[in-house]
Amino acid sequence: MSTELLSTITRPRRKTPYEQDVAAMAIASTDSDIFSMTGRVALVTGSTRGMGFAAAHELARHGADVVIVGRDTESTGAAAAQVNEAVGADRAHPIVANIGHRDSVTDLMARTRAEVGQIDALLLHAGMNIWVGETTDLEDRTLTKFIDSSIMSAHWFCREVLPHMVDQGWGRIIFTSSVIGSTLGSSDNGPYGITKAALAQMARNLACEYGKHGIRANAIAPALFETRQAEAVLSDEGRLRRYLDRCPAGRVGEAREFAGLALLLASEAGGYINGQTVNVDGGYSVLWDSY
Secondary structure, three states, rough: OOOHHHHHHHHHOOOOHHHHHHHHHHHHHHHHHOOOOOOOOOEEOOOOOOHHHHHHHHHHOOOOOEEEOOOOHHHHHHHHHHHHHHHOOOOOOEEEEOOOOOOHHHHHHHHHHOOOOOEEEEOOOOOOOOOHHHHHHHHHHHHHHHHHHHHHHHHHHHHHHHHHHHHHHEEEEEEEOOOOHHOOOOOOEEEHHHHHHHHHHHHHHHHHHHHHHHHHHHHHHEEOOOOHHHHHHOOHHHHHHHHHHHHHOOOOHHHHHHHHHHHHHHHHHOOOOOOOOEOOOOOHOOOOOOO
Protein backbone atom coordinates (compact mmCIF):
# COMPACT_ATOMS: atom_id res chain seq x y z
CA MET A 1 0.00 0.00 0.00
CA SER A 2 1.39 3.36 -0.98
CA THR A 3 2.40 5.92 1.61
CA GLU A 4 -0.01 8.45 0.07
CA LEU A 5 -2.99 6.07 0.28
CA LEU A 6 -2.08 5.06 3.83
CA SER A 7 -1.97 8.69 4.95
CA THR A 8 -5.41 9.26 3.41
CA ILE A 9 -6.85 6.37 5.40
CA THR A 10 -5.27 7.31 8.71
CA ARG A 11 -5.72 11.09 8.49
CA PRO A 12 -8.54 12.35 10.77
CA ARG A 13 -11.61 13.11 8.63
CA ARG A 14 -12.83 16.70 8.71
CA LYS A 15 -16.33 16.95 10.15
CA THR A 16 -19.10 18.07 7.85
CA PRO A 17 -20.99 21.30 8.72
CA TYR A 18 -23.91 19.16 9.90
CA GLU A 19 -21.67 17.14 12.23
CA GLN A 20 -20.15 20.35 13.56
CA ASP A 21 -23.63 21.70 14.32
CA VAL A 22 -24.62 18.49 16.09
CA ALA A 23 -21.46 18.58 18.17
CA ALA A 24 -22.07 22.22 19.09
CA MET A 25 -25.63 21.40 20.07
CA ALA A 26 -24.45 18.54 22.26
CA ILE A 27 -22.05 20.86 24.07
CA ALA A 28 -24.70 23.56 24.43
CA SER A 29 -27.20 21.08 25.84
CA THR A 30 -24.88 20.40 28.76
CA ASP A 31 -24.72 24.10 29.59
CA SER A 32 -28.39 25.06 29.37
CA ASP A 33 -31.85 23.56 29.67
CA ILE A 34 -33.65 23.59 26.34
CA PHE A 35 -36.95 23.55 28.24
CA SER A 36 -36.04 26.56 30.40
CA MET A 37 -38.51 29.45 30.47
CA THR A 38 -36.36 31.62 32.72
CA GLY A 39 -36.66 35.28 31.77
CA ARG A 40 -39.83 34.67 29.77
CA VAL A 41 -43.34 35.96 30.46
CA ALA A 42 -46.19 33.58 29.68
CA LEU A 43 -49.90 34.33 29.75
CA VAL A 44 -52.34 31.43 30.11
CA THR A 45 -56.09 31.94 29.83
CA GLY A 46 -58.44 29.53 31.54
CA SER A 47 -55.71 28.72 34.03
CA THR A 48 -57.51 28.65 37.37
CA ARG A 49 -58.06 24.88 37.23
CA GLY A 50 -57.63 21.74 35.16
CA MET A 51 -55.35 21.60 32.16
CA GLY A 52 -54.83 25.36 32.01
CA PHE A 53 -53.71 25.42 35.62
CA ALA A 54 -51.38 22.46 35.06
CA ALA A 55 -49.79 24.25 32.09
CA ALA A 56 -49.34 27.47 34.05
CA HIS A 57 -47.71 25.55 36.89
CA GLU A 58 -45.36 23.72 34.51
CA LEU A 59 -44.27 26.95 32.84
CA ALA A 60 -43.64 28.58 36.23
CA ARG A 61 -41.76 25.49 37.41
CA HIS A 62 -39.40 25.97 34.48
CA GLY A 63 -38.76 29.61 35.32
CA ALA A 64 -41.43 31.66 33.56
CA ASP A 65 -43.37 34.52 35.06
CA VAL A 66 -46.92 33.37 34.41
CA VAL A 67 -50.08 35.45 34.22
CA ILE A 68 -53.00 33.42 35.60
CA VAL A 69 -56.20 34.57 33.90
CA GLY A 70 -59.64 33.81 35.32
CA ARG A 71 -63.10 35.32 35.55
CA ASP A 72 -63.31 35.95 39.30
CA THR A 73 -60.90 37.35 41.85
CA GLU A 74 -61.11 34.52 44.37
CA SER A 75 -60.34 31.55 42.10
CA THR A 76 -57.73 33.47 40.09
CA GLY A 77 -55.88 34.60 43.20
CA ALA A 78 -56.07 31.14 44.76
CA ALA A 79 -54.62 29.51 41.63
CA ALA A 80 -51.71 31.97 41.53
CA ALA A 81 -51.01 31.44 45.23
CA GLN A 82 -51.00 27.68 44.72
CA VAL A 83 -48.50 27.92 41.87
CA ASN A 84 -46.23 30.24 43.84
CA GLU A 85 -46.26 27.93 46.83
CA ALA A 86 -45.46 24.93 44.63
CA VAL A 87 -42.50 26.55 42.86
CA GLY A 88 -41.24 28.43 45.90
CA ALA A 89 -41.19 31.81 44.17
CA ASP A 90 -43.56 34.62 43.22
CA ARG A 91 -43.82 33.73 39.54
CA ALA A 92 -47.60 33.57 39.13
CA HIS A 93 -49.55 36.80 38.74
CA PRO A 94 -53.38 36.76 38.88
CA ILE A 95 -55.39 39.02 36.59
CA VAL A 96 -59.16 38.84 36.22
CA ALA A 97 -60.63 39.24 32.72
CA ASN A 98 -63.54 38.20 30.54
CA ILE A 99 -61.81 37.15 27.34
CA GLY A 100 -65.06 37.15 25.38
CA HIS A 101 -65.06 40.95 25.31
CA ARG A 102 -62.53 42.96 23.35
CA ASP A 103 -62.22 45.80 25.89
CA SER A 104 -61.49 43.28 28.63
CA VAL A 105 -58.75 41.66 26.54
CA THR A 106 -57.21 45.06 25.82
CA ASP A 107 -57.25 45.93 29.52
CA LEU A 108 -55.76 42.54 30.43
CA MET A 109 -52.86 43.03 28.05
CA ALA A 110 -52.21 46.56 29.29
CA ARG A 111 -52.14 45.38 32.90
CA THR A 112 -49.85 42.49 32.01
CA ARG A 113 -47.35 44.78 30.32
CA ALA A 114 -47.43 47.20 33.26
CA GLU A 115 -47.29 44.65 36.09
CA VAL A 116 -45.31 41.73 34.63
CA GLY A 117 -43.81 42.64 31.26
CA GLN A 118 -44.22 41.97 27.56
CA ILE A 119 -45.63 38.55 26.72
CA ASP A 120 -43.24 36.03 25.17
CA ALA A 121 -45.49 32.96 25.25
CA LEU A 122 -49.27 32.99 24.90
CA LEU A 123 -51.42 29.94 25.67
CA LEU A 124 -55.09 30.48 24.86
CA HIS A 125 -56.84 27.72 26.75
CA ALA A 126 -60.13 29.25 27.89
CA GLY A 127 -63.27 28.58 25.93
CA MET A 128 -66.80 27.21 26.02
CA ASN A 129 -67.97 23.61 26.00
CA ILE A 130 -71.76 23.54 25.89
CA TRP A 131 -73.68 20.54 24.63
CA VAL A 132 -76.23 22.22 22.37
CA GLY A 133 -77.83 19.34 20.49
CA GLU A 134 -78.56 19.38 16.77
CA THR A 135 -77.76 22.21 14.39
CA THR A 136 -81.43 23.11 13.95
CA ASP A 137 -81.63 23.76 17.70
CA LEU A 138 -78.62 26.08 17.73
CA GLU A 139 -79.60 29.70 18.31
CA ASP A 140 -77.62 32.59 16.87
CA ARG A 141 -76.72 34.01 20.26
CA THR A 142 -75.21 30.68 21.38
CA LEU A 143 -73.09 30.39 18.25
CA THR A 144 -72.01 34.01 18.67
CA LYS A 145 -70.84 33.29 22.22
CA PHE A 146 -68.71 30.41 20.94
CA ILE A 147 -67.20 32.57 18.23
CA ASP A 148 -66.50 35.52 20.55
CA SER A 149 -64.94 33.43 23.33
CA SER A 150 -62.77 31.44 20.95
CA ILE A 151 -62.12 32.79 17.45
CA MET A 152 -62.55 36.51 18.07
CA SER A 153 -60.79 36.36 21.42
CA ALA A 154 -57.80 34.59 19.86
CA HIS A 155 -57.67 37.24 17.15
CA TRP A 156 -57.69 40.05 19.73
CA PHE A 157 -54.91 38.45 21.76
CA CYS A 158 -52.74 37.84 18.70
CA ARG A 159 -53.08 41.43 17.53
CA GLU A 160 -51.84 42.54 20.96
CA VAL A 161 -48.80 40.24 21.27
CA LEU A 162 -47.50 39.97 17.72
CA PRO A 163 -45.85 43.42 17.45
CA HIS A 164 -43.63 42.76 20.49
CA MET A 165 -42.81 39.24 19.34
CA VAL A 166 -41.82 40.54 15.91
CA ASP A 167 -39.63 43.25 17.46
CA GLN A 168 -37.73 40.78 19.64
CA GLY A 169 -37.58 38.05 16.97
CA TRP A 170 -39.04 35.39 19.26
CA GLY A 171 -42.49 34.33 20.37
CA ARG A 172 -44.75 31.39 21.05
CA ILE A 173 -48.51 31.26 20.45
CA ILE A 174 -50.40 28.13 21.46
CA PHE A 175 -54.09 27.49 20.95
CA THR A 176 -56.09 24.80 22.70
CA SER A 177 -58.03 23.16 19.91
CA SER A 178 -59.69 19.73 20.21
CA VAL A 179 -59.85 16.42 18.37
CA ILE A 180 -63.44 17.54 17.78
CA GLY A 181 -62.64 20.07 15.11
CA SER A 182 -59.02 19.28 14.32
CA THR A 183 -59.69 15.69 13.25
CA LEU A 184 -63.19 14.48 14.12
CA GLY A 185 -66.75 15.68 13.73
CA SER A 186 -69.44 15.77 16.39
CA SER A 187 -73.10 14.78 16.38
CA ASP A 188 -74.10 16.96 19.33
CA ASN A 189 -71.52 19.72 19.85
CA GLY A 190 -71.15 21.33 16.45
CA PRO A 191 -70.26 24.93 17.38
CA TYR A 192 -67.50 23.72 19.69
CA GLY A 193 -65.90 21.79 16.83
CA ILE A 194 -66.30 24.71 14.44
CA THR A 195 -64.39 27.09 16.70
CA LYS A 196 -61.70 24.52 17.52
CA ALA A 197 -61.14 23.86 13.83
CA ALA A 198 -60.75 27.60 13.31
CA LEU A 199 -58.03 27.78 15.97
CA ALA A 200 -56.07 25.01 14.27
CA GLN A 201 -56.27 26.95 11.01
CA MET A 202 -55.24 30.15 12.80
CA ALA A 203 -52.09 28.38 14.00
CA ARG A 204 -51.25 27.39 10.43
CA ASN A 205 -51.87 30.90 9.13
CA LEU A 206 -49.72 32.54 11.80
CA ALA A 207 -46.92 30.03 11.21
CA CYS A 208 -46.84 30.94 7.53
CA GLU A 209 -47.08 34.66 8.17
CA TYR A 210 -44.76 35.10 11.16
CA GLY A 211 -42.39 32.14 11.12
CA LYS A 212 -39.72 34.31 9.52
CA HIS A 213 -39.78 36.50 12.65
CA GLY A 214 -38.89 33.66 15.03
CA ILE A 215 -42.51 33.19 16.09
CA ARG A 216 -43.96 29.70 16.41
CA ALA A 217 -47.72 29.12 16.40
CA ASN A 218 -49.22 25.72 17.15
CA ALA A 219 -52.36 24.12 18.53
CA ILE A 220 -52.92 21.35 21.06
CA ALA A 221 -55.94 19.13 20.41
CA PRO A 222 -56.95 17.11 23.48
CA ALA A 223 -59.55 14.37 23.56
CA LEU A 224 -61.20 13.42 26.86
CA PHE A 225 -59.33 14.56 29.96
CA GLU A 226 -60.24 14.25 33.62
CA THR A 227 -61.42 17.81 34.12
CA ARG A 228 -64.53 19.57 35.37
CA GLN A 229 -65.27 20.70 31.82
CA ALA A 230 -65.69 17.06 30.75
CA GLU A 231 -67.93 16.12 33.67
CA ALA A 232 -70.91 15.51 31.37
CA VAL A 233 -69.05 12.60 29.75
CA LEU A 234 -67.11 11.40 32.79
CA SER A 235 -70.31 11.04 34.81
CA ASP A 236 -72.16 9.17 32.05
CA GLU A 237 -71.10 5.54 32.40
CA GLY A 238 -72.24 4.56 28.92
CA ARG A 239 -70.50 7.39 27.11
CA LEU A 240 -67.34 6.99 29.15
CA ARG A 241 -67.23 3.25 28.44
CA ARG A 242 -67.60 3.84 24.70
CA TYR A 243 -64.69 6.27 24.81
CA LEU A 244 -62.45 3.94 26.80
CA ASP A 245 -63.25 0.98 24.55
CA ARG A 246 -62.22 2.98 21.48
CA CYS A 247 -59.14 4.70 22.91
CA PRO A 248 -55.98 2.58 22.44
CA ALA A 249 -54.54 3.95 25.70
CA GLY A 250 -57.64 2.69 27.51
CA ARG A 251 -57.96 5.72 29.76
CA VAL A 252 -58.68 9.43 29.83
CA GLY A 253 -55.92 12.02 29.76
CA GLU A 254 -54.27 13.66 32.75
CA ALA A 255 -53.71 17.40 33.04
CA ARG A 256 -49.95 16.97 33.42
CA GLU A 257 -49.81 15.34 29.98
CA PHE A 258 -51.34 18.44 28.43
CA ALA A 259 -48.95 20.62 30.44
CA GLY A 260 -45.88 18.76 29.21
CA LEU A 261 -46.76 19.44 25.60
CA ALA A 262 -47.54 23.08 26.37
CA LEU A 263 -44.05 23.46 27.86
CA LEU A 264 -42.46 21.87 24.80
CA LEU A 265 -44.24 24.24 22.44
CA ALA A 266 -43.55 27.29 24.62
CA SER A 267 -39.82 26.70 25.02
CA GLU A 268 -36.74 26.45 22.82
CA ALA A 269 -37.33 22.70 22.73
CA GLY A 270 -40.20 23.30 20.31
CA GLY A 271 -38.32 25.73 18.11
CA TYR A 272 -38.77 23.70 14.92
CA ILE A 273 -42.43 22.87 15.48
CA ASN A 274 -44.58 25.38 13.66
CA GLY A 275 -48.12 25.47 12.31
CA GLN A 276 -48.96 22.06 13.75
CA THR A 277 -51.97 20.73 15.59
CA VAL A 278 -50.87 17.99 17.98
CA ASN A 279 -53.55 15.55 19.08
CA VAL A 280 -53.23 14.53 22.73
CA ASP A 281 -55.74 11.72 22.80
CA GLY A 282 -54.12 8.40 23.67
CA GLY A 283 -54.49 7.36 20.04
CA TYR A 284 -58.25 7.89 19.96
CA SER A 285 -58.29 9.75 16.65
CA VAL A 286 -56.11 7.27 14.72
CA LEU A 287 -58.05 4.07 15.43
CA TRP A 288 -59.97 2.59 12.52
CA ASP A 289 -62.80 0.38 13.77
CA SER A 290 -63.26 -2.79 11.74
CA TYR A 291 -66.69 -3.44 10.28
